[in-house]
Structure formats: C-alpha cells, structure tokens
Amino acid sequence: METIGIADTGKTHMNTRDLQYVLAVAEHRSFSRAAQACHVSQSTLSGQIKKLEEWLGVALFERTNRRVMPTEVGESIIRSAARILRETDQIREIAMSAQDPLSGRFRIGAFPTLATYVFSKLVSLIKTDLPNLRLVLVEEKTDHLVAMLRSGDIDAALLAMPVHDDSLVCRQLFEEPFLVAMPTGHPLAEEPVIDVHRLAHYPLLLLEEGHCLRDQALDVCQQHGMRVDQDVRATGLETLRQMVRAGTGITLMPRVAVRDDDGIIYRELAAPAPTRSVGLFYRKTSAKRSVIQRIDPLLSRLAASEQQAA
Amino acid sequence: METIGIADTGKTHMNTRDLQYVLAVAEHRSFSRAAQACHVSQSTLSGQIKKLEEWLGVALFERTNRRVMPTEVGESIIRSAARILRETDQIREIAMSAQDPLSGRFRIGAFPTLATYVFSKLVSLIKTDLPNLRLVLVEEKTDHLVAMLRSGDIDAALLAMPVHDDSLVCRQLFEEPFLVAMPTGHPLAEEPVIDVHRLAHYPLLLLEEGHCLRDQALDVCQQHGMRVDQDVRATGLETLRQMVRAGTGITLMPRVAVRDDDGIIYRELAAPAPTRSVGLFYRKTSAKRSVIQRIDPLLSRLAASEQQAA
DNA sequence: CTTTAGTTATCGGTAAAATCGATGTACAAC
DNA sequence: GTTGTACATCGATTTTACCGATAACTAAAG
Numbered sequence: 001m002e003t004i005g006i007a008d009t010g011k012t013h014m015n016t017r018d019l020q021y022v023l024a025v026a027e028h029r030s031f032s033r034a035a036q037a038c039h040v041s042q043s044t045l046s047g048q049i050k051k052l053e054e055w056l057g058v059a060l061f062e063r064t065n066r067r068v069m070p071t072e073v074g075e076s077i078i079r080s081a082a083r084i085l086r087e088t089d090q091i092r093e094i095a096m097s098a099q100d101p102l103s104g105r106f107r108i109g110a111f112p113t114l115a116t117y118v119f120s121k122l123v124s125l126i127k128t129d130l131p132n133l134r135l136v137l138v139e140e141k142t143d144h145l146v147a148m149l150r151s152g153d154i155d156a157a158l159l160a161m162p163v164h165d166d167s168l169v170c171r172q173l174f175e176e177p178f179l180v181a182m183p184t185g186h187p188l189a190e191e192p193v194i195d196v197h198r199l200a201h202y203p204l205l206l207l208e209e210g211h212c213l214r215d216q217a218l219d220v221c222q223q224h225g226m227r228v229d230q231d232v233r234a235t236g237l238e239t240l241r242q243m244v245r246a247g248t249g250i251t252l253m254p255r256v257a258v259r260d261d262d263g264i265i266y267r268e269l270a271a272p273a274p275t276r277s278v279g280l281f282y283r284k285t286s287a288k289r290s291v292i293q294r295i296d297p298l299l300s301r302l303a304a305s306e307q308q309a310a
Numbered sequence: 311m312e313t314i315g316i317a318d319t320g321k322t323h324m325n326t327r328d329l330q331y332v333l334a335v336a337e338h339r340s341f342s343r344a345a346q347a348c349h350v351s352q353s354t355l356s357g358q359i360k361k362l363e364e365w366l367g368v369a370l371f372e373r374t375n376r377r378v379m380p381t382e383v384g385e386s387i388i389r390s391a392a393r394i395l396r397e398t399d400q401i402r403e404i405a406m407s408a409q410d411p412l413s414g415r416f417r418i419g420a421f422p423t424l425a426t427y428v429f430s431k432l433v434s435l436i437k438t439d440l441p442n443l444r445l446v447l448v449e450e451k452t453d454h455l456v457a458m459l460r461s462g463d464i465d466a467a468l469l470a471m472p473v474h475d476d477s478l479v480c481r482q483l484f485e486e487p488f489l490v491a492m493p494t495g496h497p498l499a500e501e502p503v504i505d506v507h508r509l510a511h512y513p514l515l516l517l518e519e520g521h522c523l524r525d526q527a528l529d530v531c532q533q534h535g536m537r538v539d540q541d542v543r544a545t546g547l548e549t550l551r552q553m554v555r556a557g558t559g560i561t562l563m564p565r566v567a568v569r570d571d572d573g574i575i576y577r578e579l580a581a582p583a584p585t586r587s588v589g590l591f592y593r594k595t596s597a598k599r600s601v602i603q604r605i606d607p608l609l610s611r612l613a614a615s616e617q618q619a620a
Numbered sequence: 621c622t623t624t625a626g627t628t629a630t631c632g633g634t635a636a637a638a639t640c641g642a643t644g645t646a647c648a649a650c
Numbered sequence: 651g652t653t654g655t656a657c658a659t660c661g662a663t664t665t666t667a668c669c670g671a672t673a674a675c676t677a678a679a680g
Contacts, residue, residue, distance in 0.1 A: 013330075014398050017323040017667090031628060044668050046629060056405035062462065062597045064477060065627045065676045069462040071597040072415055073408035080401045084394050088324050091390045095366035098383040105382055152372065152379040166648080167374060287372045287381040327638090341657060354639050356658060361637095375647045375656045476677085623680070630673070637666070644659070650652080 016088050018052050019081040021045050022060060026078045029068050101290045103132035108295075109148060109157035113213040113237045114278060115139040117256040118158060118302065125298045133291065142212045149281060156282040156292055158299075160212045163281060170279040171296060174303030177273045178220065178252040179266045181244045188250070188267065195270045196224045203229035205240055205249040213237070213276075217252045220274040278303075326398050328362050329391040331355050332370060336388045339378050411600045413442035418605075419458060419467035423523040423547045424588065425449035427566040428468060428612065435608045443601065452522045459593060466592040466602055468609075470522045473591060480589040481606060484613030487583045488530065488562040489576045491554045498560070498577065505580045506534045513539035515553055515561040523547070523586075527562045530584040588613075 024034035025045070035045040053060050060074035070078055098104060110118055119137050126135055138145070138154055145157040150167055161170060180194055188194055188202070204221060206228055207214040221228055229249050234240040237257055244251055245263040254276060258266050280299055282292050334344035335355070345355040363370050370384035380388055408414060420428055429447050436445055448455070448464055455467040456475055471480060490504055498504055498512070514531060516538055517524040531538055539559050544550040547567055554561055555573040564586060568576050590609055592602055 013325055013327040014401070015323055015325050015667095020323075032626085040667090041669050042628075043630075043670075048667080050629080056402065058405045058408045059597050062593070062595050063628065064593070064595050065674095066477075067460075067462075068628085073404055076404045076408075077401050080397050080404065084397045087390050087394045087397070091324070091387050092366065094383060094386045094390065095368045098368045150377075167376075283372070283374070285372050285374050287369045342655090350638090351640050352657075353641075353659075358638075360658080373657065378657085621680100624678085625676100626678100627676075628674085631671090633669090635666100635668075637664100639664070640662085642660085645657085647654105647656080649654080 014052075016085060018048050019084055021048050022052065022078060022081050023085065025049065025061060025068060026070055026074070031063075031068060100132070101288060102130050102294060104288075104291070105134045105136060106156070106288060106291050106295070107136040107138060107154040109138035109140055109145040109154045111142045111145065111159065111212050112139055113207070113211060113254060114158055114160075114256060116237070121302055121305075122299070125302060126295070129298055130291075130294060141210045143210070146281075149283060152283075155286060155288045156280055156295070158278055159281050160216060161277040161279045163279075167283055167285075168281045169284050170281045172277060172279045173299050175275045175277045176255050177268065177275045178217070178254055179258055179268055180250060181241065181253040181258075182250040182265055182267070183244055183247045184263055184265055186250065186265065189265045191267065193270050194267045196220070196226075196274065199250070200224065200226050202250050203227045205229050205232045205234065205243055205251040207237070207240060208233040208235055213254065216274075216276045220252060223274075324362075326395060328358050329394055331358050332362065332388060332391050333395065335359065335371060335378060336380055336384070341373075341378060410442075411598060412440050412604060414598075414601070415444045415446060416466070416598060416601050416605070417446040417448060417464040419448035419450055419455040419464045421452045421455060421469065421522050422449055423517070423521060423564060424468055424470075424566060426547070431612055431615075432609070435612060436605070439608055440601075440604060451520045453520070456591075459591060462593075465596060465598045466590055466605070468588055469591050470526060471587040471589045473589075477593055477595075478591050479594050480591045482587060482589045483609050485585045485587045486565050487578065487585045488527070488564055489568055489578055490560060491551065491563040491568075491574055491576055492560040493554055493557045494573055494575055496560065496575065499575045501577065503580050504577045506530070506536075506584065509560070510534065510536050512560050513537045515539050515542045515544065515550055515559040517547070517550060518543040518545055523564065526584075526586045530562060533584075 021034065021038060021040075024037050025031055028034045028037060031046055031049070032042045035042040038045060049060065056077070058073045059071050060077060061068050062071050108122075109115075115137070116139075119139070123135060123137075126133055136154075138148065138157075140148065142159055142163070145154065145159060146163060146165055146168070148154045149157055150165070158173070159170075161172065163170065180188065180199065182188055188198060191198075204217060204226060206217055218228070220226070232243065232248065234243060237253070240251055241253075241257075241261070241264065243249065245261070252274070253266065280292070280296065282288070286292065331344065331348060331350075334347050335341055338344045338347060341356055341359070342352045345352040348355060359370065366387070368383045368387075369381050370387060371378050372381050418432075419425075425447070426449075429449070433445060433447075436443055446464075448458065448467075450458065452469055452473070455464065455469060456473060456478070458464045459467055460475070460477055468483070469480075471482060473480065490498065490509065492498055498508060501508075514527060514536060516527055528538070530536065542553065542558065544553060547563070550561055551563075551567075551571070551574065553559065555571070562584070563576065590602070590606065592598070596602065
C-alpha cells in the first residue's frame with residue numbers, strides 16, 4: 001500500500017526504542033541484522049517500524065528483499081532520531097553525574113552580620129573536603145533567605161534561631177555570645193567582664209531595620225532595660241564598628257565579628273551572657289539532604305573553631 | 311527514600327509521553343493539574359514520573375504538599391526533555407509535509423544523448439504542473455544510471471529500452487526514429503527518404519564506448535550489413551555533429567537531436583525505419599510511485615510534442 | 621524450471637507496561 | 651480536632667511489546 005493518508009494506529013507517542021530500531025535499520029541496511037543488533041526478533045522490529053511508519057503516515061524505508069534503504073523523508077527523520085537519541089543519552093549522563101550529589105551545585109545563604117565572617121572559612125573547608133561541590137553563596141537578610149529557602153532558590157541557610165516555618169527544619173550549629181564593643185578610653189573598659197546592667201547608662205548603636213542582629217540586640221535591651229540610640233542606624237556591621245571607633249557610642253557585637261582592632265575594646269558580658277543561636281536551615285523535602293549531611297560536620301568544625309578562638 | 315543508588319526498574323527506554331508528563335509538571339508546578347493537562351489520572355502521572363526518577367536514579371522534583379519544584383538536575387533534564395519534544399514535533403512535521411509527495415525531491419536521470427534535449431523541456435513542464443517538486447537531474451551513461459536506480463541514488467531514469475533488471479519496472483514513453491545526418495553536398499542528400507541499405511557504402515561515425523546510442527547504431531549496422539568507421543570515436547553527440555559538418559562522415563542521429571543546422575542535412579530512413587525506444591524506469595519498490603504517476607503524463611506530453619515536431 | 625538460501629511481513633499467544641479508580645497518607649488552614 | 655487538598659500507593663484492567671512460527675517473496679544456484 002501507498003503510505004498516503006493517515007492511519008489511526010492507536011499509537012500516541014514515540015519511544016526511544018523505536019528510534020533506535022530505525023537507526024539500526026538505517027545503519028545495517030537490513031531488518032534482520034538490525035534486529036540482531038537490537039537484541040530483538042526480526043518480527044518485533046519489523047512490526048514496530050511498521051507501526052511507526054503508519055503513525056507518521058510515511059514510509060521510512062524502501063524495502064527490497066535484497067536491500068533496505070531509507071526514503072527521502074526517512075533520511076530526514078533518521079537525522080532527527082539521531083539527535084533525539086543523543087539528547088536522551090545526555091539526560092542519562094546528567095542523571096549519572098548527579099548520582100553523586102556532592103558534585104552538584106549547593107546554594108547556601110547567611111544573613112549579613114554572619115555571612116562576611118563565616119563564608120570565607122566555609123569555602124576553604126568545602127574546597128578541601130568536597131572539592132566537586134560548586135558552592136553558591138547568598139548574603140541576604142533573614143526574611144529574604146527564608147523566602148528563598150521556601151521557593152527553592154537556595155538549598156540551605158545559616159539563620160539565627162528561632163525561625164518559625166514548618167516547611168523548614170533546623171540543626172543548631174553554635175551559640176554565639178555578644179560582646180560589648182567600645183572605643184578605647186571608655187569607662188566600661190576598665191572592667192574585664194561587664195555586667196549587662198551596667199550597659200543601661202550607655203545608649204546602644206544599632207543596625208538599620210531588617211537586620212536580625214538589630215532584633216537580637218533589641219531583645220537584649222528590652223530584657224535588661226537598656227536604651228537605644230534612636231538617631232543612629234548603621235547599614236552594616238563594619239560601619240557600626242567604625243562608629244564605635246569614632247566614639248559615637250557602644251554596641252553589642254557577635255563574637256564572629258570580633259577581632260584585634262586599634263581604637264576598639266571588646267569586653268565579655270557576665271553570665272548569663274546574652275547569645276544568639278545560629279542554625280543550619282533547609283527544607284524538610286530538600287533533595288539535597290545528602291549534601292547537607294556532609295556539610296553539617298564541616299559547619300560544626302567551623303563552629304568549634306569559633307568557640308576555641310574565644 | 312534518597313535517590314542514591316541505581317534501582318533496576320526494568321525500564322529500558324524513555325518515552326516521549328513520560329517527557330511530556332515531566333514538562334507538564336514543571337509547567338503547572340502540580341502533579342494533579344499536570345495530570346489534567348495530559349488527560350491522564352493523577353495516579354498514572356505520579357507513577358510514571360516516579361518510575362522515570364527511579365530509572366534515572368535522581369529525583370526530578372522536590373515535592374511538598376503545597377508546592378512542587380524541580381530539583382537542580384530536574385531543571386537540566388527538563389531542558390533536555392523540551393529539546394527532545396521539539397525534535398519529535400519536527401519529525402511529525404517532516405512526516406506531515408511529506409504526506410504530499412509532490413513537494414519532495416525527485417531525482418531523475420537520463421543518458422547523455424537524450425538528457426541534453428529532454429531535460430530543459432521536462433524542467434519547464436514540471437515547473438508549471440508540479441511547482442513544489444524539487445527536481446534533481448542526472449546525466450550519466452545508461453549502466454551508471456541503472457546502478458544509481460538500484461542503489462536508490464536516483465528515483466527514476468529515462469533509458470533506452472530494453473533494460474533487463476528485475477528490480478526495475480518500465481513505462482514506455484516514445485519511440486524515436488534515427489535519421490541520417492550528412493554534410494551538405496553528400497550524394498545521399500539527393501533523396502528525400504533513404505533506404506537503410508544505401509548506407510552500406512558509407513562507414514558510420516559512432517560515439518565512444520559506453521554510450522547506448524553507439525550500441526543502438528551498432529545494432530542497426532549489424533542488421534543491415536553496414537560498416538563502421540573504426541577510427542573515429544566521438545565523445546559526445548555535438549562533437550559527432552561537428553564531425554559530420556566537417557565532412558568526416560555520416561552518422562545516425564536520434565530525432566530529438568535533429569535541428570536546423572547549417573552544413574548538415576538530415577534525412578529520414580525508409581520504413582521500417584530503425585528506432586530507439588525510450589522508457590521511464592524506476593524501482594518496483596519505489597517510495598515515489600505517486601510522484602512518478604504524476605510525472606508520467608507530463609513525459610507523455612513531451613513525447614507527443616516530439617512526434618508532432620517531426 | 622526447481623531448489624535453496626536469504627529477505628521482510630504477518631499471525632496468535634504471552635509477558636510486560638500503562639492506566640484507572642479507590643484508597644492511603646501527609647500537611648495546612650480553619 | 652476537622653476539613654480540604656495535595657501526592658503516593660494498591661489492585662484490576664486495558665494496552666502494548668515481544669517472541670516463535672510461518673508465509674510470501676526474491677535472487678541465485680543447481
């Protein structure tokens with residue numbers, strides 16, 4: 001029969017197997033040899049090719065008993081089929097190389113007053129322990145990070161606890177005390193350890209709205225009846241540090257941000273010292289849990305070294 | 311379960327249907343809506359995606375009850391899947407547009423002493439009647455054309471009959487008488503119609519080996535005891551014509567090649583005049599039979615106009 | 621002309637896969 | 651809690667792919 005007109009074969013979709021059959025026939029120029037190559041019976045291969053041809057409404061091959069050759073359309077379609085099979089191979093390759101989740105991309109976020117001090121160390125730890133992991137670092141304020149976590153824009157985030165979001169789970173990493181930062185010559189600098197109540201006399205400099213460090217500091221203030229310098233809103237922790245050095249006031253500073261610094265004196269607070277708790281957050285459903293499980297101990301080591309440095 | 315490790319799902323091949331499922335989920339960000347869009351039940355779609363994921367060994371989507379989002383690998387694979395579906399669409403388009411065989415490529419051959427005189431007319435006929443047909447013309451000697459026909463390098467050929475090849479079929483087009491071509495002033499020119507036996511006195515100029523016109527002329531010679539000028543072997547019909555004009559000798563010329571020509575006189579041969587029969591040859595199994603059936607009448611008209619011109 | 625060896629096409633039965641509908645399970649909102 | 655809504659799972663059914671045997675055909679050899 002001529003292959004004009006559309007036969008309803010009930011077939012709805014193409015199968016890569018069929019395309020391989022087609023390519024095999026095109027290559028071997030024989031149904032039976034192609035069938036051997038595909039490890040199916042000749043009848044199966046003939047039948048499948050026939051169905052495909054009926055579905056397409058065109059003959060892919062011109063059959064002689066001595067020879068099988070592609071038709072003109074067949075040639076075009078064979079080229080397309082080859083492209084498709086290359087692409088399916090690529091899918092398998094993508095999947096294969098992703099079998100090892102440690103060689104993928106991992107997007108992790110941290111809020112600004114932590115990110116600066118943690119990311120560089122995190123990067124060097126990851127580089128040695130998980131060299132194939134492509135790390136993407138995101139420094140955003142906490143609210144934004146939570147939104148990104150939920151929408152899948154990042155895989156994990158270092159956040160100050162607590163964060164109330166049922167779709168997320170958390171592993172606590174370290175508890176970090178706040179220290180008092182003051183300019184050299186400040187009256188409080190005379191004591192090696194400062195009782196929180198002493199701070200009531202000195203209005204605290206804070207970061208602008210939205211920074212969780214601001215909220216944490218505000219918490220401390222409210223608990224101990226401290227005052228806040230309402231006129232100053234620093235945009236970043238380093239700016240805040242400069243202000244302290246310039247004698248504008250004093251502030252609370254998380255320990256990660258503490259460093260030897262001309263013009264500034266850091267003093268611990270007396271127990272029970274106010275702290276902030278940092279945890280690693282990720283979606284309960286995250287597909288990257290295996291990566292997270294590997295990163296977790298690294299972060300713990302990082303946390304331990306922080307404690308030790310103090 | 312984590313998607314690490316290779317699960318043997320018995321699955322062997324990818325189906326475009328599955329890829330459409332994947333794309334639908336990626337688009338609708340929901341299994342149930344995707345299922346609706348694909349006109350299958352949600353259970354089917356879930357099951358198929360799951361099987362695909364197991365086969366690939368990676369999760370394509372991260373599922374929450376409120377949200378479905380592609381994993382990192384998922385994104386890559388979704389892009390590949392989109393490319394594959396585009397390509398399968400193209401296959402269908404190729405097949406569709408080939409439904410009309412009259413818009414394809416048609417490769418036709420003719421032997422040299424015919425091609426020159428027939429192809430130009432054939433082209434103009436096709437251009438008006440089958441404007442979408444892309445015509446490829448091949449001028450080769452008969453043996454080569456037969457080989458090309460058999461191997462599928464051309465779809466049809468105009469050949470001098472008979473051609474003995476069981477894989478080919480033939481439709482006779484026209485029977486073409488040979489005329490005698492001689493220089494002006496030749497003794498034979500005095501008669502309006504020449505009896506074949508008169509030619510015995512004048513050795514015939516012939517084409518070189520391999521040309522079917524040579525074989526045809528040799529046949530005529532043997533049948534009527536004519537002689538051949540063994541020293542001359544023209545490489546083409548126009549060369550032969552120049553030789554005749556130069557007075558080198560006389561020759562037989564098929565009527566298609568006859569034209570008003572200074573220095574040459576053509577004379578018909580007395581009945582039963584020797585002829586050559588030209589037919590259209592194509593493979594029994596040719597996928598282009600529908601095109602051939604449309605070209606056939608055009609060739610007949612061409613043949614008729616030849617007869618009439620005489 | 622008959623035989624033989626090689627090809628593709630076809631048929632019936634069987635194994636496997638896709639599908640459906642119903643149900644299970646988890647989560648979020650109220 | 652309760653309800654609503656999502657995805658996962660299960661068993662029965664339909665559809666599909668597959669095989670083996672065989673038919674139909676061709677080319678070449680006897």
